[in-house]
Amino acid sequence: MHPVKVFNVTPRLPEGLEPLWDLAYNFWFAWNAGIEELFAQIDYRLWQRCAKNPVEFLNNVPQATLRELAADAIYKERLAEAHQQLQRYLGAPVDKDFHIEDERQPVVAYFSLEFGVSTCLPIYSGGLGILAGDHLKSASDLNLPLIGIGLAYRQGYFRQYMTPDGWQQERYPDYDFEQMPLTAATAPDGTAAMVRLNIGDRPLAARIWKAQVGRVALYLLDTNIPENPPDFREVTARLYGGGLEMRLWQEILIGIGGIKALEALGLNPKVIHMNEGHSAFAGLERVRLFMKNCGLSFEAALELAASSSVFTTHTPVPAGNDRFPPDLMQRYFEPYSRDMGLAFKVFLALGRENPHDDGEPFCMTVLALRLSRFNNGVSILHGKVSRNMWKQVWNQYPVEDIPIGALTNGVHAPSWVAPDIQSLFDRYLGPNWREDPDCQRVWGQADSISDAELWRTHERLRARLVDYVRGRLIRQLTAQGARKADLQVAQEVLNPEALTIGFSRRFATYKRANLLLQNKERLIRLVTDKERPVQFIFAGKAHPQDQAGKQIIKEIISLCRTEECRYSMVFLEDYDMDVAAHLVSGCDIWLNNPRRPLEACGTSGMKAMLNGVLQFSTLDGWWDEAYLPDNSLGWAIGKGEEYEDLEYQDFVEIQTLYNILEKDIVPEFYDRGHGGMPRAWVGRMKNAIRQLGPRFNSHRMVEDYKATAYLPAYENYLRLTSDSFARARELASWRMDMMTRWGQVSIHNVRAYEHESIHVGQTVTVEAAVALNGIAPESILVEVYAGPVGLDGSFAGRTIYPMEPAEETQDGMRMYRGKATPLEAGRFGFTVRAVPSHPLLLDPHSLGLIRWAS
């Protein structure tokens, strides 16, 4: 027997407690510890049982407790105060730089397949999602007109637990969105907003949930509704679950469905930001809509869409980039490409490194690169790696000129700094560290923090971490039906005073979680040292299909179970944001040993840094640009070498790792002065906070996106659409003209006036004759490309000097002249090149047209 209708019965909050709902339905609580406390103190056990989800919590608090609370005047006063703070926060005006009239209209839509906003919204798997969550939080703090678009996974990523012999198992509980801080998003007419699209030739519908993240709205598409067939209801079942075809469905949903969702919600953002290639179909759908709604040609629509799109790539591992075989694409995109007036082969070329290779799969990263004029990697090193990785998309180009920049990630300080350290910052840095964390002056004050106070706070956090680990271990073991003796060990595991090293992240093989284990003898010597004990905490999930990753976890767990290690090495199950928050604030050392250069950025280390936890890491990702060779901010494993022989690399790096641990890190940690404080160590903690705090936080990151991408992309949009899209049409026809004429452009008679030998700083005049093939001189940029020449005869560096057009030659070419100045002694060479130039074209390299002197 089934009920005819089901209601959700929500508790009635007594008078004076109603503001709890507003606090519960805004993820602002995720970076305001004071609000979490307001919930926790009502019923601490229930709060833990609800995994700190305030909506589920309020729905379950006994009415009697609420009645009692309603009589607590002090509580109600604090609640009212917190509520006012939230209202004030929400009431701040939108960033003036965007000059928007209607404050309800966002300018930027940020697309991501995962978002890590809070532990109680489990739609993330790792760094990519946490970064997206931090991006939204900073955008909110900085009043940016931005919204997020993602998917509402009914079963999240997965929950991890272990068999007694240490093999990872996955659990997929069904989450109830009604019990989460989510509301049904509404259309402008007040009805529930819905998205409808076709996947292949079948219709798919999705409802839209709204998560309020401070001032920023995050919209999540959900296909689990009765009108969809069973397989389509699964599209939003699991993050990174299912096979290739399911992934394609998800990417069609977030990209094409995401753009349709904007319309359903009555929103019209002018700029889109694709966080990773997963959502690149959003760019495609914009092109289609510009063609259909604005009567633009494909070329003009593409110019408009790309000029107002931002793309961030995250994956330096080729296999990590989604690629779909041509026949699969054909099944889902042939009618779509016809609708856009494109031959299917031309359509596929948008996603191919080599447009002429019919066998090449369709790559989402390539599509995104072609559909965006603002492309970036997520650290300086990763920018470089990405330019190399995708240079085929711009063949003929020197790798330095591949239009993929670098914008280094950051973390959201108020979310990741432990409350105890927050109150230190409040006192010594002033409250501005929250609002203005990229301000050097504010963080400069870190020097003034009292050493003793910082150390005591840190020790308290370590002790709390140890408690937390014991509690979780006991729960873990109880669930496994462990023996009493094992539970006994769990109660005494770890030493709250020992040097604590954390290693937690996804168990992707390139992160080498088992590197430490390759010299068990030295490891055991460290963890069994009675005088100067060292302990390790591991956590992390392997992707359900990643057998190698699971094997590494098993290896670690086996070691943690041995007689020698079981008190000083632990593996914590089910790594999530809550575990991360404890680890990044309670460890002494944050260990990270990825195989360079496969870590795009790495953000957990930044979280640790903000809490005064010192880095010990290979020079990869962010640490490659943060580390100082005097070790004043932390330690490095190696000098940034890259190896052909991976086994040899492991061999070398494991030696280095143990040498530094034994000779530098352990002695310094245990070098205690009066009051039991390691003075040099505390000095490093403060150096790192002071120097790295302002650089590696997400406020700085979002401000950089604003200045270098969002504002210029927004201006492009406004310019290209003005005068009924006249500029977009002009740019497109100029581009077509360039494409047809470029083949015949050539550069001749390159000459320099000086002799073979010149001095440093002496100017060389360079001239060349250019056959323009009818291209106006203002549409072309001719440059001297000059720099030191390496032993192999190629450029080892380069500087670009502009050349000016001069007289016409007798055979109808145009003379160009420019000056180059060698700044270093040694072999110096130059050549001349030409690229197209147009005032509406942001980057002369984005068309991929270039001509070199022959």
Ligand SMILES: *Cc1c(COP(=O)(O)O)cnc(C)c1O
């Ligand atoms: C920060 C974070 C990550 C990212 O860690 P990396 O250092 O980039 O590997 C992954 N998972 C969780 C839960 C995090 O909080």
